[in-house]
Amino acid sequence: MGLTEPMQIYLPIAEVSVNAFLLLGLGGLVGVLSGMFGVGGGFLMTPLLFFIGIPPAVAVATEANQIVASSFSGVLAHLRRKSVDLRMGTVLLIGGLIGAALGVVVFNYLKSLGQVDLLVRLCYVVFLGVVGGLMFLESLRAIRKSKAGVAAPKRKQRGWVDALPFKMRFRTSGLYISVIPPVTIGICVGILAAIMGVGGGFIMVPAMIYILHMPTKVVVGTSLFQIIFVTGFTTLLHATTNFTVDIVLAVLLLIGGVIGAQIGTRIGARMKAEQLRILLALMVLAVCAKLGLDLLLMPSELYEIGAAGGH
């Protein structure tokens, strides 16, 4: 007996009852976008999960688990095409694992202070704002240039990256550079993965192109390779220290996401790269603005109830 409706799903870890079709739809929507733009979509999914009432800690941990799934199918395709720099991926991964461990420590410390929501939201506002803004300006410039018919000047920069010690040869990428920048990038992305529940592709891909000067064709595969391990590690850390990975939620998002990604890839193939990038930039800025306004405007409820620490 009871008021059971077939569409409602009770999430065992989040302890909330959510409409299953809503979750499938969200997964699908984000999947379409990630397929179109070639991003993981974690940076959109996690805030959307906040908006539908999933506790932030559960949203972040579960999203890490879901990213493992969506990245795994991607990396398989890249491995087949041999567009993964395994050596670079491993170096980035070492940094990533250190970063993820640091991130979970920071996450748990701020959780005990009651500031974890603020930290997650601030991270989102700052990173989405910066990345969205840069991407928007860059694609505007690209569109203007293609209209003017001027080819972008090709330049080979020799900057501070080349002056660092501990050099290593990365054959697939055709690079001979210090391991310090990739390890540092790995650490930063690892911290973000743990705190924000994202794969970090939207930070890592630009960093690999602009700081490490890796060839574009290996960038996506290598970042996916690294992301799987970092988010996998993050999932385990959250599962064992916070008990916040909700497998039922992850599976529902995953089913929608996998189907959506395939549709998105097809839509993406029909659009121009600059158009895609400007759309993605606008979307990133919109999510950033929504989260930013929530911080700036006076909330309708000034008080909030949280579980007492160490339950």
Next chain:
Amino acid sequence: MRVILTLLLCSWASVVAAEEVVIGLDKSSVSITTNFAGDNIFIFGAVKRDAPSPEAPLDVIITVAGPSKPVVVRKKDRRFGIWVNTEAVTVDAAPTFYAVATSAPLNDILLKTEDLRHKVSIPRAIRLVGESDQATDVERFSDAVIRIREDQGAYKLNEGGVDFRDETLFRTTVDLPANLTEGAYETRVFLVREGAVVTSFRSAIEVRKVGLERWLFSMSRQQPLMYGIMSLAIAIFAGWGAAALFRLFRLG
């Protein structure tokens, strides 16, 4: 409808008036299944008398309280232009669910002192917990707990929600929300006359996750590493499966 009649007799007979309360619940437990979307408990009963009832009218108050858990209440303040959590008060225990149903407006039928003694009304049910001394005025924090939980439908006062006939038979339905916490839900029935509690009775309903919900929840707490590995395995398998499936479609 499957009704389990659990007729329970009150053992504690009132000395003042020879009135006892007999109650029944339509179920002894609530199961949280995968498609759980809330439930309701039907509570009914009768007043048993040895002698004719006194002149003054009798009223009924029924409360259902979920398990109490410690909570931290945080208050936001504007710092550097953004709203951040500043003050915090730890409430040792506040019920995760609390419903009060009465046969008449609560303030008319129950004296403040009796409310304080039996902790019947929503504010009393909250304040029965140990108060903290961290913040300047704890009152506003406990008020906030009530306000937020009332908005969520976790705390509710249903005045006139008890159907009381001929001062003998009563019944009410308490709706349980979908976001239910596991544990024992204590049900109390009070008979009140002239503001004072004549007799009371308590019983409990067990709310438990069952089946898959139970299994996943226990596993995540008792074997977190195994649970984490299982989550990853499912994710990797799903990712691989999806890729394989779509390649098949493209080839075929």
